[in-house]
Amino acid sequence: MTSSASNGQQALSRFRELTRTLKQYEEILGVVYWDMRTGAPRKGIGQRSEAVGTLSSEVFRLSTSDEMGELLEALEQPNTYAELSAIDRRMVEEGRKDFDRNRKIPPETYREYVVLTSQAESAWEEAKEKNDFPGFAPYLEKIIEYNRRFIELWGAKRTPYDTLLDMYEPGMTTADLDRLFGELKARLVPLAEEIASRGEKPDTSFLQGTFDIGAQKKFSLYTLKQMGYDFEAGRLDESVHPFATGLSPGDVRITTRYLPNDLTSALFGTIHEGGHALYEQNIAEELVGTPLCTGTSMGIHESQSRLWENMIGRSRVFWQRYFPELQKHFPGQLDGVSAEAFYRGINVVEPSLIRIEADELTYNLHIMIRYEIEKLLFNEALPARDLPEVWNAKYKEALGVVPGSNAEGVLQDVHWSGGSFGYFPSYSLGNMYAAQIMNTAKKKLPKLEESIAAGDLLPLKEWLTEGVYRHGKLLQPAEIIERISGEPLRSSYLCDYLEGKYRDIYRLG
Amino acid sequence: MTSSASNGQQALSRFRELTRTLKQYEEILGVVYWDMRTGAPRKGIGQRSEAVGTLSSEVFRLSTSDEMGELLEALEQPNTYAELSAIDRRMVEEGRKDFDRNRKIPPETYREYVVLTSQAESAWEEAKEKNDFPGFAPYLEKIIEYNRRFIELWGAKRTPYDTLLDMYEPGMTTADLDRLFGELKARLVPLAEEIASRGEKPDTSFLQGTFDIGAQKKFSLYTLKQMGYDFEAGRLDESVHPFATGLSPGDVRITTRYLPNDLTSALFGTIHEGGHALYEQNIAEELVGTPLCTGTSMGIHESQSRLWENMIGRSRVFWQRYFPELQKHFPGQLDGVSAEAFYRGINVVEPSLIRIEADELTYNLHIMIRYEIEKLLFNEALPARDLPEVWNAKYKEALGVVPGSNAEGVLQDVHWSGGSFGYFPSYSLGNMYAAQIMNTAKKKLPKLEESIAAGDLLPLKEWLTEGVYRHGKLLQPAEIIERISGEPLRSSYLCDYLEGKYRDIYRLG
Structure with a gap:
């Protein structure tokens, strides 16, 4: 065995060990999250969240460590990479993607963002309950601002919003989605209209x-x-x-x-x-x-x-x-x-106002509206304060209904409060x-x-x-x-x- | 602030952070253990155990790290120690105790022992079910052997068994227990006999x-x-x-x-x-x-x-x-x-054979028997194979009953399979x-x-x-x-x- 092959072997074995540890920590965090959502006692949540924060930070630290960077580089050497199994290659590819993405965000910024989004979820819950969009808007503005900064740090793809899409659907672009949603709209909107005007309504x-x-x-x-x-x-x-x-x-x-x-x-x-x-x-x-x-x-x-x-x-x-x-x-x-x-x-x-209650046909129109709005936010710099107006106009156009309140309009989904832009598609x-x-x-x-x-x-x-x-x-x-x-x-x-x-x-x- | 005071402050703040992280990891492990014992799906246990093993090893590593040793030394400096609050002092004392105990065991030996005891628990369950003491004896012998080695590494107190006792009841010694159990025996055995021979039995x-x-x-x-x-x-x-x-x-x-x-x-x-x-x-x-x-x-x-x-x-x-x-x-x-x-x-x-079914009075006699046997194991080198005979003789003497089988005798308790010698008292x-x-x-x-x-x-x-x-x-x-x-x-x-x-x-x- 040559010395570089032996280094490659060592790097591979350490890389597998490190990624296994990360996966194991994520599994353990998964148990704790499941527990928090199914019946953990209320009074323990404060301590538990801090413990989760500590282990999550350890995961972030390990996955962005210099060691991880060096291992990836070693395994990406053409001679070494050529010898890797299909599984190891995909692991290296995914590892590289996460590493680059996470390394570009300063740990301090990451921590601020984690805190912001966890506060924002409560703020969203309250705003939705009280139909108070202005109460949630400052959080939303900040979260959008962070995501705009992340896109800059990561480097925008063809459009800034493409960078977000790729996180949830690797390889998917606004160009693809514009076409796909355009095709859906062209066939499904007329169908929905035909049903509304001429269909024989089933008994419920x-x-x-x-x-x-x-x-x-x-x-x-x-x-x-x-x-x-x-x-x-x-x-x-x-x-x-x-x-x-x-x-x-x-x-x-x-x-x-x-x-x-x-x-x-x-x-x-x-x-x-x-x-x-x-x-x-x-x-x-x-x-x-x-x-x-x-x-x-x-x-x-x-x-x-x-x-x-x-x-x-x-x-x-x-x-x-x-x-x-x-x-x-x-x-x-x-x-x-x-x-x-x-x-x-x-x-x-x-045709209805609430996505999660929508039928199979009109559901896609709800998604299309969100997709178009997210594109406006990241590719056209739409200000968060304009969201209710844009939301309502789009519902009127696509579904022929207008929310009576922001609670049943722009405030209905949790996703944005957690920063999940690009997820809806x-x-x-x-x-x-x-x-x-x-x-x-x-x-x-x-x-x-x-x-x-x-x-x-x-x-x-x-x-x-x-x-x-x-x-x-x-x-x-x-x-x-x-x-x-x-x-x-x-x-x-x-x-x-x-x-x-x-x-x-x-x-x- | 003098430079040594400032070093002390730094050490204290890092020590608190490190012990908090350890406590948080233990809390998270506690959630996972609770889950494993209350309803985690059977097929996930293998992966889960490995994940738990990884996080436990991290706890062991952090608590025995050179950094922990240096922090403890810094905080034990008389000038620094004198300034500590009561809470910080106790934390340093406890930290020192754990550190010394754990550092003396080579990590490899610790890992072997963890594996052995986790296998031994299944072996014990099977042996108890099949009334097969010889099937469990080899595990028991090895576990006792490890504990004898640990006592050597830790350093025996007045007697080797005292070292084990101190883990569960800090400060407790065989001298104390010999006296306390002697007093209990002197008053409780006659009382139990009087009840058996003359008491008016309650209706159940x-x-x-x-x-x-x-x-x-x-x-x-x-x-x-x-x-x-x-x-x-x-x-x-x-x-x-x-x-x-x-x-x-x-x-x-x-x-x-x-x-x-x-x-x-x-x-x-x-x-x-x-x-x-x-x-x-x-x-x-x-x-x-x-x-x-x-x-x-x-x-x-x-x-x-x-x-x-x-x-x-x-x-x-x-x-x-x-x-x-x-x-x-x-x-x-x-x-x-x-x-x-x-x-x-x-x-x-x-008078009965099974500890966990015993009444409040005879319960202490069950414990006394186990205490005397553990002393024999660690202070008199009693071989594990002799345990059934010694067990049965002691039950006859203290409670007047003899187990019909080892399953309802020496195999009844889980403790020894996990290495918990010194716990029963x-x-x-x-x-x-x-x-x-x-x-x-x-x-x-x-x-x-x-x-x-x-x-x-x-x-x-x-x-x-x-x-x-x-x-x-x-x-x-x-x-x-x-x-x-x-x-x-x-x-x-x-x-x-x-x-x-x-x-x-x-x-x-």
Whole structure:
């Protein structure tokens, strides 16, 4: 072995050790966050947050250390890099990306920003409750200002906003999104208008009523089991805002929220988070303990939650099989309802003000509005104070509705208070990925509908595991979709799917 | 400010920072351990254990680092030390003790021992289940061997076993324990014999039956509230082996175990762990975040769990007030029983084989046997293979019973599999401390019985907070008991208490 090869070996082994430690600390922090959101006692939160801050800073320190920089440089030497396995190469690539991104931010600035965003979340909660946009605006302005500075430090890509997009969806650009959203808008806005003016509105009266929480819980657990969620590698709990957290493939937890007057909230929330969880539970063994053991992007992650929630959970064939099971869980409450009526009822389309309550069709319009606003903020220097006006105008234009208050308008989402600019497009990207993936699934699994009708969701889960889940972050989002479908992401699959589904439901011919 | 004073200031501030970080990491590890014992998914345990191992090693590394050694030396300089506050002095003392103890063990040896004891716990579980002492003996021999080596590295105190004792009860020696246990034996063995031969046995038939788990839960929660356990700073969960864990005074969690056929197991288990929890919840604000924010010793900690469980929870006055509440929780099941009959029933004395099922009187004999055996192991080189024989002979002598198998004999306790030699005496020390503390409480709080009878347990809790809880580890165990009672620990209070209680219950006159 030459001396440089031996140095390369040493660097590799130390790099693996260091990234494993970082991953382990993140897993431990994940347990603590899960605990804080599911039932940690109130009075301990202050101390706990400080402890979390200390360990997080240690993670930041290790990941931006001189040692990490030297290891990356050593492994990037052409001779050494050429010898690396595919996994090690991706680890080096990801390590470099994080290192460069984080090193460019002075630790002091990072700390200020962490403090600011944690204060801003409380300020946002209060402002939303009191419908007080001016109370939240100063925080929002500062957070935007920090993000503008970060973009400068990181270096703007084609446009400044591209730099933010790339954090959540590597390789995605405003040029791509302008085109994709343009295509969606061109087909979905007319469809929504046609439904509003001519469609035969499904009955939803049977969704009103009081639904026993215990029975809701049981049905949530039942549905997860049907999906192939592994309860020996996860658990279902309750929290105010439902979430999924993949601590390791052997421990992927989800939460949901049961509302006595709303049967569908917990049900579809559970399936949604269950989709995220299937992804994380089925990452390949060889990636466990490495930084590649996670979803490859927010868009691909959302594709799995939304595929399971909407394309399976809100499909006709699913309810043909499972509606009798649902009826059994709520004796007497859904007696006169047919599976078909239920299917139509849970797919009602209605232009609305609130994103998280939107139907599958208009949901993308909510996202498009946010995308356009974020572009204005970072590419056109729109001042934060103008947000309510711009927001309301865009809702009027795209959905024909105007918020009665900022609480149900610009203040409705938590994302901006945490500085997550560039995240929203992931939801629509998820819908588009999901439609393209399902289009392929139907070709590759010719008996897919039959197996769902027979109550066997596992063939789909296994196929998704092969195509998506097991690769973790080893493949880029664009590689995933190309390998599965043989082409890059296209908006047409989503448009075709939504047109087909809603023309049928609304009997538009 | 002189340069040495300024160096002292710098060292102090860095020392505080370092010990705070260590405390924070321990808090985080505490959350992860709690999670592993209350419901973490099985398949994630492997990864989780490795993550815990990494963070624990970091704690070990920081606490034995050259930097820690230098800081301690700087702060121990007479001029600097003289300027320190009481809290900082105790932190330096404790830091020195841990540092010396841990630095003397080579990190490699420490790691081997951690691996050995974690394997040994599974081996013990299996051996206990299969009644297979020879299967466990090799582990036990190695663990004893490591502990003998540790004692050599640390340096034996008056006897080698004294070195182990000091870990759990600082300052406690075999000389003290020989005397204390001798006194207990002299008074408690004859009392147990008198009860066995002449006592009028209380009726316990009403403790048989099936007791609704939901009602047991409710009564556990009710009892904790009565004790002044703060549910905004804690929570009650279930686990196979009940425990209490103080993550910070704002988050002290307890677990219990509900058995459908046993009303008293969860009830007294909850009160026991609740006693531990009151201690941890009420440590003074000024100690929060420091290494002094914990119980001062295992003996004092057990004194609080056992005081609440036995001296309150198994007292006549307590059940005069609370038995009607218990009856309400189990309608129809305890109708013909009087508070007095219940009190006598839960205090039945019976020589038995299993420590954790023992009554308050014979419990101390179980501990004495273990203490004598541990002395033989470390001071007389008793080989591990001889343990069953010695165990059985001692049970015959002290309690008049002989285990039918090693599973209900020498294999019954988990402690030795984890290397916790020197821990057992804490239980009897706890009983003695508790009796001495309660003896003072009755003098200092003349209306104590009245307030308990009126359902007000808070005056006792507050008095214990002043005398014990708030001091955390700032005071040594000997200081605590001297300050409260004006004298050192004596066995006579426990003997007096048990004689008085059981002569009355058994009507021995």
